[in-house]
Amino acid sequence: MHPAVSIILFTVLSGAGFGLLALLGTGAAGWPTGWPALLAFALGYGLAGAGLVASTFHLGRPERSLRAFTQWRTSWLSREAVLAVACLVAFAPHAAASVFLDRPLPLLAAVAAALAVATVVSTAMIYAQMRTVPRWRHWTTPAVFLAAAAAGGTLLAGLRGPALALLALLALALLAHWRLGGGRLAATGTDLGTATGLGRLGRVRPLAPPHTGGNYVLREMVHVVGRRHARRLRALALVLAVAVPAALLAPGWGGAPLLGLAAAVHLAGMLAARWLFFAEAEHVAGLYYGRG
Amino acid sequence: MTALPARTEKSLGLVIDLDTCVGCQACVTSCKEWNSASGTHLPLADLDPYGASPRGSFLNRVHSFEVVPAAGPAVVVHFPRSCLHCADAPCVTVCPTGASWKRAEDGIVLVDEGACIGCGLCAWACPYGARELDGAAGVMKKCTLCVDRIGNPNLPAADRVPACVKACPTGARHFGDLADPASAVSRLVAEREGFALMPEQGTRPVNRYLPPRPRGPAGAAPLAPAAAAAPGGFLGWLDRALDRL
Known part of the structure; x- marks a missing residue:
């Protein structure tokens, strides 16, 4: 997406x-x-x-x-x-x-x-x-959104103890979303064979696309850049959204400026995680173009 | 209202014959022409048409696929893709404004262009990639089954079919009521074992596709016998003379 x-x-x-x-x-x-x-x-x-x-x-x-x-x-x-x-x-x-x-x-x-x-x-x-985006249609999606809101909220409120616990929960939710999301499209059974209905006749392969220019469906549903860098982005998201804020909070010293810094770094990390949430998600309409 | 009707009186839709479609794109261009020029809807955009990256909205796109059966020769299948006017259309229920709706009388899925905010969520919800946000109008575009043709008293009776059906030179596109088991389209689907796309998505599409008819077994390459047989007469002499050279 x-x-x-x-x-x-x-x-x-x-x-x-x-x-x-x-x-x-x-x-x-x-x-x-x-x-x-x-x-x-x-x-x-x-x-x-x-x-x-x-x-x-x-x-x-x-x-x-x-x-x-x-x-x-x-x-x-x-x-x-x-x-x-x-x-x-x-x-x-x-x-x-x-x-x-x-x-x-x-x-x-x-x-x-x-x-x-x-x-x-x-x-x-x-x-x-969204049934069309199997990676999203899973309990880990609300889990990530709720954990992120709770962790972000406690960081902004300056509650050190709860923030540390919720950051750990956020890390678990993100890891679960990434780990379980990978096999979701395959688990639905949707492929080019069912998308065209021609799977009953044999192996289906895209031969010629309907257009050589771009269109809304390709721009909106088929995004491959994020998938190429998925591992690096996941690491970046975990470090910024969870590890660095946790390290800044853990010692228990430092005042509002340090808390503010932790919250800012956390939000930057969540931006990376959310970017990946979209970029990595496969839409079944991409199958018609030979791309899941 | 974006709630789906419990049932529709008719289920108007298309039956597309993948055996006879030759991939000529006449349905694509006639659709674009009618839906840009009829004046019923906002025209379909053509952005940068003569520039470096032309792009625009189309309600119908024709892909070409290769199918390799377990036995027999590979088959090229031209595959027109447009809105399937689903009974359980997910594009309708996700719409936040009520612009996307399904007509109770005939099941056609439509967009009220005056109410659409162009959020794009309906296009995300469609597994078939059948909706395109118009780059110029900023509203969602989709197949209307030519609502402004099929019931239009100003057109001759023969023209009261969707523009793509009218334009198809091989008669690969059929239009009718798929809820009526006695209709010509329903009989065609029954005879030819027509199928729905991605039934596992739970959308219950109305449109049906007819599979390519089975081809005969692959024989020898068509030119093989002619090449193998030794020609006689002048050609035979020429063949032998060239061999000796």
Whole structure:
């Protein structure tokens, strides 16, 4: 699949933002008030909002994006849009009361936190529902998205102990996604034989493509660059998203700047991991072009 | 609404005969022409048509494959690929805006070009690569089974078929109601053992493909007997004279 920068930025930044908001809503990071609360909510809203804005950049007709809120009954993408906005709206009274009145609203915050978790789940389900991309249609997809949001959120909230545990969980989720993802396409039984229905007659081989120029399907569904560098990118993702932040946190010293650095390096690593998540994924339509 | 209809009155679709298709691309060009010029939909883009990297939207693409049977000669199969108007169309249910929909009366899967935001998720959900986001219009393009032809009272009755069916010079493309077992297309599918593409994807496509008919066993190369037999007359003399040289 084509790794669109806007979608990678959106899923990584929004994931961490909603992770942070979920933590703030459960009181896992205490109930900050005043300036610390302003900083924390600004970070959460900033990341979640920046991601949502970035997500509109890949649309063909972004001026119609409000229509995406209508089909929540069937569409995970629509559910994600509705839940994301509902979460941000639900947090507003709690955030305002915490910052300006020194009075957190734990009950409302808990509801908003649940919405934040649901948003991350629905983002993951957009990919996990795709039968056409067997590598994504697996429990490891929501596992990676949830672990990344939780690890990113705890890092941004500066919770050292939980962050270390969640970084380890993220590493496990990523390794499971990579390890189990490799055999997914083969396990579906879909190949050029079933794609053309000619497999019943014999061995099928592409002879001539329908066009010599590019087209949307090739650009969007058939991406081979990422697969060539998969091993190096996996190593890079693990080092940046997990190892370096963990090393920065482990000694237990250092203040906010070091925590900020750990979070920034983690997000950079997640960008690499998310790039690979798309670039490595095989779409069955690529089979018609002799490429899975 | 992007919920699929529980059932459709008809299941209009195509039956494509892979035995008679010669890969001439007439269906591709006639489709492009009708769907760009009819005015019903936004035209299909042609970007950089005379430049270094021409690209554009097509609703139908014809691949060529080689099939090597366990016994017998290899066969070249020309394979037109377009929307199969699936009963369980995943492209419809993933649509966040309701632009993608399946008509309850005839099962045609359509895109409301005025509501599409061009997010591309429906194209991801389609296993057949049948949807292309238009580079100029910014909305999703797909086969409409020529909705503006098949019921168009301004056209002569013989022309009320999809443009690709009308254009096919070998009669490899058939259009009709596949939900009606008595229809010509349904009978054709039954007779020729027509098949669906990627049934394991669970999309329940309407369109069917007819397999190439089995070829006879491979004999000797066609030129072999002529080359082996010693010619007589003038050619025989020439043959012997050239051998002696």
